[in-house]
Every structure is written in C-alpha cells, then in structure tokens.
Amino acid sequence: MNQALAAEFGLDADEYRRVLDIMGRTPSFAELGIFSVMWSEHCSYKSSRVWLRTLPTQAPWVIHGPGENAGVVAIGEGLAAIFKMESHNHPSFIEPYQGAATGVGGILRDVFTMGARPVANLNALRFGDPANPATRRIVDGVVRGIGGYGNCVGVPTVGGEINFHPAYDGNPLVNAMTVGIAPAGRIFLSAAAGIGNPVVYVGSRTGRDGIHGATMASAEFGADAESKRPTVQVGDPFVEKLLIEACLELMATDAIVAIQDMGAAGLTSSSVEMAGKGGVGIELDLDQVPQRETGMSAYEMMLSESQERMLIVLRPGAEGIARAIFEKWELDFAVIGHLTGTGRIVVRHQGRIEADIPLAPLADQAPLYHRPTAPSPPPRPIGSLPAARLAEDLVRLVACPDLASRAWVWDQYDSTVGGQTVKRPGAADAAIVRVDGHRLALALTTDCTPRYVAADPEAGAAQAVAEAWRNITATGARPLAITDNMNFGNPEKPVVMGQFAGAVAGIARACIALDFPVVSGNVSLYNETAGSPILPTPAIGGLGVLADAAQAVGLAAAPGQDLVLLGGDPSHLGQSLWLREIAGQEAGPPPPVDLAAERRHGDFVRARIAAGGVAACHDVADGGLLVAIGEMLLAGDTGAVLGPAPDAAGFWFGEDQARYVLAVADGAALLAAAQAAGIPARLLGRTGGEGLTLPDGATISLATLRSAHERFFPALMES
Amino acid sequence: MRAGIVVFPGINRERDMAIALERASGRAPRMVWHRETDLQGLDLIVIPGGFSYGDYLRCGAMAAQSPVMESIRAHATRGGHVLGVCNGFQILVESQLLPGALLRNASLRFLSMDCHLRVERADTDFTAHYQRGQVIRAPMAHGDGNYFADDATLDRLEGEGLVAFRYVAPDGSVTAAANRNGSARSIAGILSPNRRILGLMPHPEDLVDPLLGGTDGAPLFEGLAASLAA
Amino acid sequence: MKAVVTVMLKPGVLDPQGKAIGQALAHLGFGDVGEVRAGKVFELELAQTDPVAARNAAESMARKLLANTVIESFKVEIAGAATP
Amino acid sequence: MKAVVTVMLKPGVLDPQGKAIGQALAHLGFGDVGEVRAGKVFELELAQTDPVAARNAAESMARKLLANTVIESFKVEIAGAATP
Ligand SMILES: Nc1ncnc2c1ncn2[C@@H]1O[C@H](COP(=O)(O)OP(=O)(O)O)[C@@H](O)[C@H]1O
Numbered sequence A: 001m002n003q004a005l006a007a008e009f010g011l012d013a014d015e016y017r018r019v020l021d022i023m024g025r026t027p028s029f030a031e032l033g034i035f036s037v038m039w040s041e042h043c044s045y046k047s048s049r050v051w052l053r054t055l056p057t058q059a060p061w062v063i064h065g066p067g068e069n070a071g072v073v074a075i076g077e078g079l080a081a082i083f084k085m086e087s088h089n090h091p092s093f094i095e096p097y098q099g100a101a102t103g104v105g106g107i108l109r110d111v112f113t114m115g116a117r118p119v120a121n122l123n124a125l126r127f128g129d130p131a132n133p134a135t136r137r138i139v140d141g142v143v144r145g146i147g148g149y150g151n152c153v154g155v156p157t158v159g160g161e162i163n164f165h166p167a168y169d170g171n172p173l174v175n176a177m178t179v180g181i182a183p184a185g186r187i188f189l190s191a192a193a194g195i196g197n198p199v200v201y202v203g204s205r206t207g208r209d210g211i212h213g214a215t216m217a218s219a220e221f222g223a224d225a226e227s228k229r230p231t232v233q234v235g236d237p238f239v240e241k242l243l244i245e246a247c248l249e250l251m252a253t254d255a256i257v258a259i260q261d262m263g264a265a266g267l268t269s270s271s272v273e274m275a276g277k278g279g280v281g282i283e284l285d286l287d288q289v290p291q292r293e294t295g296m297s298a299y300e301m302m303l304s305e306s307q308e309r310m311l312i313v314l315r316p317g318a319e320g321i322a323r324a325i326f327e328k329w330e331l332d333f334a335v336i337g338h339l340t341g342t343g344r345i346v347v348r349h350q351g352r353i354e355a356d357i358p359l360a361p362l363a364d365q366a367p368l369y370h371r372p373t374a375p376s377p378p379p380r381p382i383g384s385l386p387a388a389r390l391a392e393d394l395v396r397l398v399a400c401p402d403l404a405s406r407a408w409v410w411d412q413y414d415s416t417v418g419g420q421t422v423k424r425p426g427a428a429d430a431a432i433v434r435v436d437g438h439r440l441a442l443a444l445t446t447d448c449t450p451r452y453v454a455a456d457p458e459a460g461a462a463q464a465v466a467e468a469w470r471n472i473t474a475t476g477a478r479p480l481a482i483t484d485n486m487n488f489g490n491p492e493k494p495v496v497m498g499q500f501a502g503a504v505a506g507i508a509r510a511c512i513a514l515d516f517p518v519v520s521g522n523v524s525l526y527n528e529t530a531g532s533p534i535l536p537t538p539a540i541g542g543l544g545v546l547a548d549a550a551q552a553v554g555l556a557a558a559p560g561q562d563l564v565l566l567g568g569d570p571s572h573l574g575q576s577l578w579l580r581e582i583a584g585q586e587a588g589p590p591p592p593v594d595l596a597a598e599r600r601h602g603d604f605v606r607a608r609i610a611a612g613g614v615a616a617c618h619d620v621a622d623g624g625l626l627v628a629i630g631e632m633l634l635a636g637d638t639g640a641v642l643g644p645a646p647d648a649a650g651f652w653f654g655e656d657q658a659r660y661v662l663a664v665a666d667g668a669a670l671l672a673a674a675q676a677a678g679i680p681a682r683l684l685g686r687t688g689g690e691g692l693t694l695p696d697g698a699t700i701s702l703a704t705l706r707s708a709h710e711r712f713f714p715a716l717m718e719s
Numbered sequence B: 001m002r003a004g005i006v007v008f009p010g011i012n013r014e015r016d017m018a019i020a021l022e023r024a025s026g027r028a029p030r031m032v033w034h035r036e037t038d039l040q041g042l043d044l045i046v047i048p049g050g051f052s053y054g055d056y057l058r059c060g061a062m063a064a065q066s067p068v069m070e071s072i073r074a075h076a077t078r079g080g081h082v083l084g085v086c087n088g089f090q091i092l093v094e095s096q097l098l099p100g101a102l103l104r105n106a107s108l109r110f111l112s113m114d115c116h117l118r119v120e121r122a123d124t125d126f127t128a129h130y131q132r133g134q135v136i137r138a139p140m141a142h143g144d145g146n147y148f149a150d151d152a153t154l155d156r157l158e159g160e161g162l163v164a165f166r167y168v169a170p171d172g173s174v175t176a177a178a179n180r181n182g183s184a185r186s187i188a189g190i191l192s193p194n195r196r197i198l199g200l201m202p203h204p205e206d207l208v209d210p211l212l213g214g215t216d217g218a219p220l221f222e223g224l225a226a227s228l229a230a
Numbered sequence C, D: 001m002k003a004v005v006t007v008m009l010k011p012g013v014l015d016p017q018g019k020a021i022g023q024a025l026a027h028l029g030f031g032d033v034g035e036v037r038a039g040k041v042f043e044l045e046l047a048q049t050d051p052v053a054a055r056n057a058a059e060s061m062a063r064k065l066l067a068n069t070v071i072e073s074f075k076v077e078i079a080g081a082a083t084p
C-alpha cells in the first residue's frame, strides 16, 4: 500500500497523506478503495462544491432541496413532486445501450427511494457531428437504451432535447431525469438512525460490475478508453420494476427508518452516506451480501456498481414484514449489518475486519478545491452576412440536425403508459402529465443551448434556466423548481473551471429572478477526449404545475386563428442557428437575457392562458420566429398567411429571449391586452390553407416543410 | 360487469386498464396477482400490457406458464370473456388461447405512436359499440407486435371472421405504410372462434379521455360493460 | 452436465432480424454473405449426470418454455456427448 | 459454406435474461437446473469455399457487427469443419 497504488486509485499525494492522517496507519486495500471512491470527483464534488453552494435553493414550496437523493417540492393537494437529473456520459460512450439504460435506471432509483412513484422520464442528449460515422452508432444505442429501460419499467418518457456538435464527438452526453409523485407527508430520507437497527440489502445480487465506475466518471478519456471497458454495467429493467413495486409496498408500512439506492460506488457510498448523515456508525458483514459471482473480495463488493440494489435501515423487528414483501416480488433480501454508536464504518468479510474507518473525517476532510478560473475567450465577431431568403432559409433550418423533427426518437419511447400523458413529446413546449386521480398536472422540460454557454457561460446558463421557465409558462403552468446537470470538461483547466463558475452564476441569477430554485442536480466533469472539452452544457430540468390539466395549452395552431408575437421584435443573430446553418458562422454574443422582461412577458402569457383565450402557444427559441411559426403550423397541420413585417434576417431568425407566439381567435383583443400591460406585441398573420405564405408573397407548401423537417433522423439512422 | 385484471411481474399498464374499465362500468376491477388461481365471479378477465418477466426469452412466454393461466383457460372454456392487450395478447398466443405468434416488429424498433384501426366486425361483445368498418385511433407501444401465422391459419381466421381489427390508413384503406409492425394481413387483433377472447396489440385503454387526446377506445369498454351488465 | 439449446425460427417464418443483419453486413463490405438467420442459444447447467437423462430434461425445457414450437425449432446438445 | 456464430455475454457480465429464464424453469418444476446463460446465434451463408477463409470472414463479421465485444464474446463454427 503506497502512494503509487493510491495514484492508480485516483488519489493524489496530498489526498493520500490525508488518508494516512485519518487512519493513523496504512489503509487496507478495501479502505483505500473506499477513500478513493468517496473522494472521487463524482461522489465528493471536490471541484464544484464551492460553487454549488451559491445556488438559490429556497422557496416556500420547496420541501427538500439539494442534499437528498432528489429534490422535493409541494405541488398542492397534499402532494409532492420529487425529481432529479443525472448524467451517464462516460458509460454511454463506452457502451451506448447499457450506458443509457443504466442511466435511466439510476435516476429512477434516486426518485423512488424517496417514496415517489415515478411518473415521467425525460432526457437531455448531446451527440457528435452527424457526419461522423461513430455518431450514428451512439445515437442508435442511446435511444434504444433509454427506450429499452424506460418502456420496460413502465414509466413514460415524455420529453427531452438533443443537440449535435463536433465537440461531443468523443464524449456524448446522456442526462436522464425522473419525476415522481408522493404524498407530501411521506417522504423517505437517507439519514440512518437507531443504534442496533438492522441494515438490509434488497434487489439484485452483487457482481463485479462497474468497479471504479465513479472514479472513471471522474477522469477524462485518453486513448486507453478501450481498456477501461470491463467496468460496463448491464441494467435489468425487469428487476427495477419489481424493486419499484416492492419498495412502494414496503413504504406503505412503517418499517423503514431510512433508505437509499446503491448508485455510484454502490455499497460504499450508500452505507457511508446513510450512516454519515445520521451521525451513527455502521457495521457490515459482507458474507451476508447476496452475490452473483464467487470469490469476490471485500474491495470488489464494496465498490461494485451492480444495478438495481437498495440499502434500507429498518425499524427493529420489521425484518419479517420486509422480507415477505421482497420475497413476494422474487427479489433478494438480506440483513447485512446494523447501526452502531461508534461513528465508524466497519466491514467484515470471512472472519476478518477488512475496513474500519471513522465516518466524520471521511466526510469532513474530503478534499475541497478552489480551482483557478479563467474567463472564456470572447466569441468570434460576426462577419459579413448574406441577405435572408425567408422561404429557402426556413426550409433549410427546419431540416438541420438541431431543429429537425425528433419524432424518430420519441416514437421509440413509450410516452403514454400510465394513462396520464396529456401532452406527449412534440405537442407542447413542456410535456404535461396529469397526477393520477387528480386534475392537477405537471409541466416538464429539459433545456440548454450549449453554444450560448460556450460563447458566454453566465448569459448562456441564465438563458437555459429562462428557457425552461418559458417552456413551462407556454403551457399555462406555473414554474416551480429546477434540477441542473452540469456537464463540463476538465476542471483543472482554468477556462473550463471559469465556464463552470460562470454557469453557476448565470443559473443563480436566473433562478432568483424567476423564483425558480434549484432543488437537485448533478455534476459531470472531465468530459473530454484527447484533451478537447465538450461545449459547456448545464442542462436544466424544469418542473411546473397546473391546477387543472384541462387548461394546458399545446403548440399546435389550428386553421382560422390569429398569430401574435409577444415580447418585441427579434433582432439578435449572434450564436443563432441561422448564423451557423445559413451564414456558416459560429459567432457573436449569445442573446442577452433580460430576466425582468422574461418574467413580465411570461406572467402575462400565463394569465392569458388561464383566462382561456389562448389556443396554442410556443416560445421563440432555436431558429427564431419563423421557425417557431413553422413548428406551430406543422404540429397543427395548417398553413398561414403572414402579413407585412420587417424583412431583416434578425427579425425572422434572431434568437432574442422572452418571446412567445400565440395562436388566438381574436388577435386584436390580445394586442389590446398586451398594450394595456405594457408588453410589446405584433399581429403576424392568420392560420389556414395548405401552405405558409410569407410577407414577400412566396408560399411554402406544408408538405415541403414537413418533408424537410422529418428527413434528418431517418436519413441518418435508417440508411 | 365484474372484471379482473391479471398482474404478472413486469406488467405495467394495469392501472391504465383499471381506469378505462372503471370509467365504462362504474365498477373498479379486481386486481388478480398471477399466483392466484380462483377467478370465481369474474365475467371478464383482462391481461394488460407491459413487460411480463421483462419480455425476456419471448414476450409473454414466461407468463404463459404461470399458474393463473390454467384458471384463465378454464374460464375461457366455460365461455368466459378474456381480453389481452399488447403483452396480454402476446401471453394469449404464447398460451395458445389464440393462434399465431407475435414476432419482432419488422423495423426492429419499438413503435410508440397512434395508429388507425378498422373495426372488422361489430357483432361481438368487444366491438358492439363500434360500427363495422369504422376507423378508430389507438396508441400503440410495442417492440413485438408483428402478427404471424401460417397461411392456413390466416385463411381460417379470415374465413371464420375472427379478425377483429386491422391496421389501416386514416381513410380506412389497408396499406403497407399503415401496417408499421409488419403484421400478416395487417392484423392488429383477433378473436377466438366463440368470439369471447380478444387479443389486440394497440391500447384502446389509453384513449378513453378527451384530455388525453381522444375517446376512440372508450366504446370497446362500454360495449363490454353493456354486454356483460350483471 | 451442460446442455446447449439452440432455437431457430422455422423455415418460412419471417426473420426480420436476420434480414437486417444481412443488409448491415453488406453495407459493411461483406458483400458476399448470403442468407443470415438469427436465433437464440441457451446454456443450461443441469443436475443430471447421465447424458440421456440430461438430453431428455433439456428437450422438455425447450418444448415447454425455451422454444415456441409454433414458430421455432430447437436442437439440444449435451456437452461432451456426440450429436445424434 | 455455412458459418454459425454464437455470441454469449462474457463471464461476469450480468445476464438478466438468463436469470429470469432460470427462475421460470424452476417454477415449472425443473428445480434442478443451475445457471442459465442466454445468447444469440447467427447462421451465415458464405460465398467462401475454403474453411479457413470462411472462418476469417465470419470472425471479422462477428467482431464488426454480430457481437458487442465490450460485453460479449463469440465463437465461430464452420459447417463440416472440426472446431479448432
Ligand atoms: N449541480 C447541482 N446543483 C444542485 N445540486 C446538486 C448538483 N449536483 C449535485 N447536487 C446534489 O448533490 C447531491 C448528491 O448528488 P449525487 O452524487 O448525484 O447523488 P447520487 O448519490 O444519487 O448519485 C444530491 O442531493 C444532488 O441533488
């Protein structure tokens, strides 16, 4: 046991010295393994913690903010929504199907471990250049994996987002989000309590899966990525489904004191965190752990990342009730230890004490880095631009990878199971899922525009929050809270750390202004291949609530409606897709985010929807105003005639924020109301007919627009 | 109508089905755990959708061997009504209560979208509240819905009028494009010779509420409730 | 003893997976590959020590569960025993 | 020539399918069945007439497409040729 070995475990010299101080002796192999995973970036947040602390996490409706397995907010009628987003980037690069599948499985467990029945899954995906042959294989595996797991467990996948960019070539991002519902008064936490209480293991057996997955997720890929492959975990969604039902059945009794899933770093992190949070000690007898393989060492069992397992502290005497439930569901069940008053974790295996570590210093003396930051270089200035050709540019834009129809993807996800999906993928700016047996509904979305964040981390991250808030608002729902999934490169590089710090500041600013706190999240660093980082990608998962699902508004316009632009004429082309796809430039500053205007415009839209006069609503985002109109028409299968308007590219394709397009029966009335509220508004035109007639008189048939829009994914994937 | 919904491990559309049945009949169905064998008093047994046993091996194969299937077989022999939807249909063909097999979708991909179905006959307890030839919409969500049977079986099904639903275009025409999973003769649902057992792939139970996009599935349950009214 | 049960679709049953794999192989430059059939294989650890008993057990498992004889045929091999 | 490629999960990789099948067999009264592993088999019609060339082709197909070598291993048999 020495420094060299510690280094192989991912502990640097300083960290290893700290281990020696805490232990007062040379640690055993298993002990070193425990330190290494608990102090890995993935588990300890050593590079990000100082920044995450600055996020706003409070609101009257927040029941549990960050620090639990998932965030919990009150949604009314005595209910709580529990949600979180988590990354599975590195595993998805190594084995796209299993990486994505186990990502979904992991986030589901974070949510049902708190007592919630999972009711919706979403995801946020980033892939490399579509022209790169590897991209197709990764897209295929990730989409199949998400569907394969989510469809089988019976949780509808209702939304998500996908971008393509060469910066993700060697490092795709797979962020999965789960939302669950529980009675607000019956939330289960992970802090262990009650000295002597039994510690119980349930779920699948332990194998040698994913050993050192947590440390792998904390290191960038070099050319040796291949050799890291044996750690691949395989998901078993069937067992997960049984685990959900069995845990919820047990949660209906009073048997549970504390419960936590075994996620990254498996038995180690779950036992250390549960005991640590409860201020107690824990003693584990590994001989009792259900095992799939023979001859596993204590080290292997403590670090295994076998999926579909949970750790539960039971009330004394509750073993019988619990065992009966898990046996009914044909899941493994074993009492593997008990709580102690020693404040230490003691691990026994085959008559030997393999680990004996004081828990307080393991947590308190975990490394915490204030890594140096450097500002991002300013974006390239915008060069000379071609004139906009509205019809041609629109057809090209709706066909581009970042705007093309995602139907090929969501057609592989069961979005209706559960019988509560009011707005399926593609039907509204946020998915709408009704709460079983109530009128109440949730509005759910994931958002981030990484090219904005790369150009200006603070503004770009604020934009991501604003867009999530706007997407929820556009359905008529009230935004409540977010979960954030911070995907960045190597934090030891000052520019990357600067991106991270800037993004946190931007999120914080937007959350405060919009009353939209962060209640959970996840950090994924070292997303680099061969030294080149991904675009900074702080993915935001937003949750809102609608008192009556029947009030939800989608984005599909119907014939005979007035189209009204709210929020002011767009003009900002910096970092727009038009600039990239039509002018061939990734340049300029991202659109400024005026959060006061955002809030004013959004509150107005929400009030109009509540008043009942809005038939459809869509925010102006990627691609700008004309793309937003095109999407509303395609979704509603109607054409439109647009009236006189400026012909500048900035007006039709600028990506200014805080703007919405509404389809209403009476445009004049809406204009008057907007004027009264001091909100800029403009009548754009009227829906109807077979095509989109532009102010210059050109008409694009709906069929042309649709075939352009729907071509990309099938062409990429089915060739 | 006293309905029971059979729950195998991995079934996941049992609540959707319960909602649809209760909406139509005003009576909450009984949930039947797969180890139960006493189905006394039930008029209708429903095997809902999902992934029984993870759909490992073959969809429905392991559930078809479950103890409750013997009781379901006895119920069917007594002339009782059985409805199998999606995984339920797969279980019915695996247990040979209905002929044929459900193979992997021709595209080899999971298909989750609305499809259009043509009601091939309206003189059954399942379809009594539809018109013959009516085109209805229903969500589908399956990876293995590609109906297969040998030609003799298919000819018999057609000849005896046991095809209940077919995948069609919105105008009611049978087209290859509308038959997304590649089913033989565009078959989406079939009946037993006594027309008391129906198996179908799409999910009428997920379209019984205007809020969720339509009510095209409701007449199936309302028809059953009317036919089986106690 | 170890038994290996191989399950293939019967001739005449559509094999979309085999077909798709054939096409994918052609795309990958294996232009000369003809028909491809995809099937399943199960390795079973059996308690039986007698090859005949083991074969009987495996065949009965195949008939009851591992194969759907409406569409599939199966073949049983017992490790170490000659194929009959 | 005909090649048969058998693809199995590598030892130690979780086999959810095999596990569920094993449990189902036990419920069916085949109580004495031990571990079950599930795999895939592909029958390929090859243009090659030389067994060595055929084997090389099949192995290359297995590596490129038929097996996911991250979690699976494969075995190639050429009809009529002795297993090496
Ligand atoms: N970017 C973030 N913003 C807010 N909270 C975060 C963020 N990253 C992690 N957290 C919180 O830190 C805690 C630990 O997260 P994580 O390590 O992902 O949990 P798990 O043990 O389930 O993998 C959670 O409560 C999570 O919500």
Ligand SMILES: [Mg+2]
Pocket (backbone or CB within 6 Å): A069, A110, A260, A261, A263
């Ligand atoms: Mg957790």
